[in-house]
Amino acid sequence: MxxxxxxxxxxxxxxxxxxxxxxxxxxxxxxxxxxxxxxxPSLWQPVPEPAKMRPMTIWTIHFLNTRHALTPIMPEIRAAAREAIALTEAHADLPRFDLVIRGQAGGGIPDWGVGGHAPAPGLIEVTLNPARFDPALLMRTLVHELHHLVRWDGPGYGKSLGEALVSEGLAGHFVLQVLGGRPDPWDATTPSAGLAKRALTEWSRLQYDHAEWFFGKGKIRKWTGYGLGHRLLAEHLAQNPDQDAVSLAMTRADSFREAMRRLAKADGAEIEEIVEAPIVAASEETADAAAQAESGEPAAEDNAGRDLPAPA
Incomplete structure (x- = not known):
């Protein structure tokens, strides 16, 4: 010693x-x-704490391919899906989900060859035209639907017009947040004059016509619901620059009503005169229509073949 x-x-x-x-x-x-x-010097060095990593998403891809229409492009589909999910995971935590892919000649959105929807929590369904397959367009479709999946585990897609506008607006802005580029064609649609006022009036209406607002199955221009939802979110984000499509994923639709009022005012509407439609209890027929709205699909008779005009 x-x-x-x-x-x-x-x-x-x-x-x-x-x-x-x-x-x-x-x-x-x-x-x-x-x-x-x-x-x-001592060989011992303090070990830095590992960076916090997002949990890896558990997902399964299912090909409806009994007739082998998808066989030639299956490797490209898998690669595009993996890349879309990896890019999305860098922005948001994703729930477990199943991805169902089916091929159909002439299927999907015209000029895109792919269309998708998220009809329920943990499920994305995609229809694509094998002859027009484009990995980049599949990725944009998947990112759009992945935001719907996140929202499904919160307030859901929604049953009213206002809820559908918010869900689609959020998904469209999420695509820009993850992949960049210009808004997709449906999100870039300019609503006709007066439709912002009408949307504010019908904001809480459960029996709204989803196919008319979003798919042009009536008097409203095709894709108007997507374009109006995109503008609605742009207006909200302009007033709240610290927020984005991820931080707003669990926000209920009523938080965006004030942004719709501003759009209606800019559209020339007298806000003081607008009387919003009351919420009407859903009958069996209304409940069926609301369920279709939740899935982002028009009613079955308007959706033969399920070639959706735009992702929902």
Whole structure:
């Protein structure tokens, strides 16, 4: 023990002499310069805490491919799906889900060859035209639907017009957040004059016609619901620049009603005269229509072949 103390005292004395010599020569004194020449730094280094990582998404892809229409492009489909999910995971935590892919000649959105929807929690269904397959368009479709999946585990897609507008607007802005580029064609649709006022009036209506608002199955221009929803979210985000499509994924639709009022006012509507339609209890027929609205699909008779005009 005495020998150990003597060695320690000798080391301290040596460091003091080295410090004094450097001071006499006008050199700066550092912690390293005070150490003896044969000093070896400790091999032990503190281990930094690992960076927090998002949990890996559990998902399964299912090909409806009995007739082998998808066989030639299955590797490309898998690669595009993996890339879309990986890019999305960098922005949001995804729930477990199943991805169902089916091929159909002439299927999907015209000029895109792919269309999708998220009809229920944990499920995405995609129809694509094998002859017109484009991995980039499949990725944009999947990112859109992945936001719907996230929202399904919160307030859901929604049963009223206002809820559907918000869900589609959020999904469209999420595509831009993850993939960039310009808004997709349906999101870039300009609503006709007066439709913002009408949407505000019918905001809480459960028996709204989803096919008319979103797919052009009536007097409203095709894709108007997507375009109006996109503008609604743009208006909200302009007033709340600290928010984005991810932070708003679990926000209920009523939080966006004020943004719709501003759009209606800019559209020339007299807000004071607008009387919003009351919420009507759903009958069996209304409940069926609302269920279709939740899935983002028009009613069955308007959706033969399920070639959706735009992702829902």
């Amino acid at each position: 005495l020998a150990s103390l003597a060695l320690k005292a000798g080391g301290i004395a040596l460091r003091r002499r080295r410090v004094n010599r450097r001071r006499q020569r006008g050199r700066p004194v550092t912690a390293a310069s005070a150490l003896p020449p044969n000093h070896r």
